[in-house]
Amino acid sequence: MSDPGAPPILSTRAFSLWYGSHQALFQVTLDIAARQVTAIIGPSGCGKSTLIRAFNRLNDLIPGVRTSGEVLFRGEEIYGRGVDPVDVRRHIGMVFQKPNPFPKSVFENVAFGLRINGFRGNLAERVERALQQAALWDEVKDDLHRKTGYDLSGGQQQRLCIARALAVAPEVLLMDEPCSALDPIASAKIEDLIRELARSVTVVIVTHNMQQAARVSNWTAFMLLGELVEFGPTREVFTRPTDGRTEAYITGRFG
């Protein structure tokens, strides 16, 4: 599954992050392989959400955030001088913990990213493709303009948000606990979708559900108190963890 020869699409180099005087990430260094699923696991407050939000500079929205070290996207430092976070986010999409469709029609939700990016082309076709990629097309195709995002079920809303992110053809899709607000059946659908998506997109998923990480990911990073404790192929992290803390966590001794 892993391809050690390919250059990573995203990497961090000794990346640290502070919220004011509170340090949330400590010298994190890891490489995210292209077109694979990387899971970030760890107990609440371990910095996994902070880390994933560092990849698209969403932490910038919080006043008092400082960083050190580097985050490289295709070898380019995204925290570098003159890099506009808006440009970064156009290449790195994100799906959130709670589905957050816009109060617009299903169609307009998916078309949003295309419209703001000045997409000139067949909008309807791109919207359809994104909805199909997110396995939502069949359920909404008759009500594209009539239903709003809020008229859908929770699981459908989350797939709508995935379609919305996919519509702009991002190279990386960040998913911050995308199933935590969903029931098991809706979660299973999203998991199937994640495996499917990994053929064309790099997926980074934060989850506190270890079974989910084991099921969907090729790589797993285990974080604790803002530090990256262990990172490796998922199978190895789960069967032969090298760090005692990882073992303690995955065997359920804390968390």
Next chain:
Amino acid sequence: MDVTPHAVVRVSCGRSRREGLATAGLTTTGLLAVVVTLAIIALFIEGSVPFFREVQLGDFVEGTRWAPLHEPASYGILPLVGATVVTTGIALAVAMPLGLLSAVFLSTYAPSSVRRILKPALELLAGVPTVVYGFFALRFVTPLLQGFIPALGFWNGLSAGLVMGVMIVPYVASLSEDVLYAVPRSLWEGSYALGATRFETVVRVVVPAALSGLGAAFILAMTRAVGETMIVALAAGRTPTWPPDPTQPLLTLTTAIVNIATGDHEATAFIWSAVFAIGLLLFLTTLVLNTVSYLVIRRFRERYA
């Protein structure tokens, strides 16, 4: 510790009596507002009964001549309503864009240092006595505008409306800011995550999401403008004209009441009942506007609960 069960019961009796008193006292205070409101409605209805016994409702609502002290007297309310609509419209045309834009600026763009200065300054604007605004409109804005519009009257609806708009800006800004703030953080983030700029996020996601709440702010601003008295009394004039011309003196509903109430009339004169009729109309207008905005706000809250 030898607390007998009996003692425990006695202590709780005293406490529950105090609790009962507190409940009764607070209920009374709470009901007071309702009682006063109902009393005002009752008073206005009762006071305007003699008026509507004398004046046909049709003549009142559709009449275009307001001349209560002439012979024969005429009680057409339209010149007054027209004047109020004109000054309110001008005020809203100023207050809505300025208020909404400053709310967007304060909530999204302003660095916290600027916000710390600007927000109190804006609130200060709301604290300026309306008589000062009225004088400002009369002696500063009107002469200024006469430079551009030579035909502008010494009293006119335009400068009164403009200054009234400035007066309402803080209300609109404060209400709009609350409404924008109530739009869930997750919607802002969802938009940013798609590569939207701050401006695109505000214009395409946040404002549409907040539209019903902003509508409520608009209605509340309208209520303030309709009920505002001092500015129009000082700067808009006292001449009932039909159709209303914003560049000329106007008589708004509120000023008409001031006019009669400060005039030299006997306590039993019929004209007092006209005050009640106008007052009732004003009261009903603001009641309807307030209720609508309350319902709109409630729907807005439910949506994001």
